[in-house]
Amino acid sequence: MWEKGQATAILVAVFTLVFLCLILVVLFVIFQKRKNTLVLKQKEIEKHFEQEIAKTQIEIREETFRNISWELHDNIGQLLTLAKIQLQNAADIEDVKATLNKGLTELRSLSRLINPEALKSMKLTEAITQEIERFNRLNFIEASIQVKGEEKRIDEKTEIVFFRIMQEFFSNTIKHAKASHLDVIVDYKHDELVIVAKDNGQGFDAENKNKIVGIGLENIKNRAELVNAEVSIFSKPDQGTQLTITYKY
Template sequence: MQVDALDRVIKNAIDVMENSKYQVFEICESVRAEREALNNELQQVIEETTKTIDMVDRTESEYRRSRIRLTEVSRDFKRFNEEDIRAAYEAATQLQAQLAIYREKELHLKARRDDLQKRLKSVDKQLERAEGLVSQLNVVLEYLSGDLNQVTRLLESAKNRQLLGLKIILAQEEERKRIAREIHDGLAQNLANIVLRTEIAERMMMKQAFNAVKDELVDLKGQVRGGIEEVRKIIFNLRPMALDDLGLVPTLRKFIQDYEEKHKIRTRFEMAGKETRLPSGMEVAIFRLVQEAFSNVLKHAQASHVALEMTYQQQMVKITVTDNGVGFAADNIDRKITKGSHYGLIGMRERVELLEGRLDIQSDIGAGTKISMVIPIKSDAKEE
């Protein structure tokens, strides 16, 4: 009865959070629409400001020439009569009035541009907070929507739960450090260099060295593209978008292809059975298992070839990763894992156990390593 009561409470909480998630999602869409409108208006204001600045520059030049003309006409009474003087004076006065109007318009447009940029930053912050709230709600809903019996079993062992939580926290911290290093060494340096090159181009434009500015902008465009590629790599490492759109097998094919190109280690991928879409959480877990296995090969195996074999069966998925590296004494591996000296294998075994699967390791010194993982597929999971 207590479990049933807890189940009802969780279902009520899920209903409330689902409604809240959709409300926050509607807010996100509204903020996105506002951001798009502000951004379009900002681009128009920037274009109009640029045109107005050009008009100010041209009018200033014409006004200076008219002043010089007025001075010449006013001094030489022999060559110019009163009509010439009046015409020169009227032209200078008209240009002066136009210049004042253009300058006033320039100030107004710059103020409007600055205001739009501030509003755009504020909207970006609102959108970021709203998207973060949706993400948090999704995480909570994913936990609450899980199997209540599995939650009850986990609650029976507080000690194991605490140890698992600590290891998850350590893994998260290591991932944060890795991402911070990637951003600092790649994207942050790239952006700093882009800022510097932009300042150089700005100085060149002031000196009207347009050919040099053109070359500088070409280099700058290449650096921006490199920064975009770096961001895409970081995003893929965090969560491959293809996993949700295309499924597990195409994502794994792309992963091992990139792995081979980046690390110059020959790879092979073979699949047997009928490919079946699995629940999102299971596909993510299997992808991370393969990712960790290939990472271990790169760090420790000194291999020149690594193969991934994946077999879909009615009740399970079998994943095998084989390399031709230096290997190790497999008879001592369980003792080493127990002592905590193989953190990669620890994480893999814990992930497999959370999926109620089995992990086997075959290796010998000088004979390479073979890691086999069997993940059961429940009937209700396939229906999802």
Template sequence: MNYEPTQIFFIVFSGIILMLLMSGFIIVMVLLHRQQQLRNRQKMENLKAEYDKTMLKVEKEIQDQTLSFIGQELHDNLGQILSLAKLTLNSPDEENYSEGKRLINHAIKEVRSLSKRLNLDWVKEVKLEDFIRGELQKIEKSGLCKTQFETSAQSLALDQDKKLVLIRVIQECLNNIIKHADPSMVYISLDQKDDRLSVTVKDDGNGFDVEDSSKGMGLHNLKSRIETIGGKLTVSSIIGIGTEIKLLLPFE
């Protein structure tokens, strides 16, 4: 088949145009892919920066709270034990001497216990269940209200960072209850199912309007912290009935 020169020119020209279009399409796709990679990389860097910022803030808050607790224990507990030991040892009675010795040994144990809390190593050692029980016992001892704790979790294996954030979020939930809820009962449950941990903090106090922007910042901060460790926080509250906060955290 013989082609006219104009036909040959048209075929060659069309082929060149098609090649240019394909080349342009490939270049555009490569550029879009690189831009997406850069955006993903930037997003990951932002997430990591937010995570690091959250961990630093949580660690500082827990350290500050620990120092406050230690100061109070030194004043109210250890100081009282040592004062009793001094009064007891001032008596020449041998029975009092034995009691004074016992009080001093007790004071030494208290000092060792407090020294462990000066850093965050206790977070590695403490079980989440034991920490929650301890926080609820503090509330009961204060006479504020009754408490209840239930768990179906067995041997939770949480890394230190996740446990640290969970501990701080639970503390903050309980602090909000103490400050604002005026409850007669505080209830916490731990539920472990397959690859997910569920923590529920509930009270029968005043409740509040979750849509009220003036009270939303604290909840936003709690949600942000849980999200940095891959979790989710939901809140439901009815004025005059109480509040329920649920924390969902997947296991890796």
């Protein structure tokens, strides 16, 4: 009788163990399925991100080409024309050399700031500072930059998107806003990066959606959303325009 009870206990223990093993197998299978689903979802998100980055890069490239055309015509082209006039008028050779050197300097500066590979090796503040210095050097506008906090390097693609956003804002300020001053603050806070760019130009009605689209600020918002950053734009007629980018680390 005791042996029969012992055998029954063993069978119960075996069945219980088998049952627990089956449960573990089922749970493992469910876990793996969920894990695979999450991995696929993550890959889809990454693929979508890369596609949007590529799309944005194409849009930025087109805008950059327009800016290059403007820079070559209104800046470097004028310097070369001046050098030609100096040569025709038999000016001092040193003056001609100075003009040509200035043109070469601006051409190299422009080349660095439109080259994605060059930007990858530069910090965000370094790239913005070079733009600010170029504006001041060419008397486009009186510009300044202030960096606050301990500088932190973020994802290079995100930094390039931020820099292109700033370039678009700068372009609007110089070509359309009729501003005399441009100020930039890059503030590295404990848990977020805040970039503020403000001009004292003619401003516009920020409530007018058509006007916002017309000067490219809608593109700025879309690009910021792509890297999970927030953008706010404040502007009123005759009160300038302020762009604020907020990015959580």
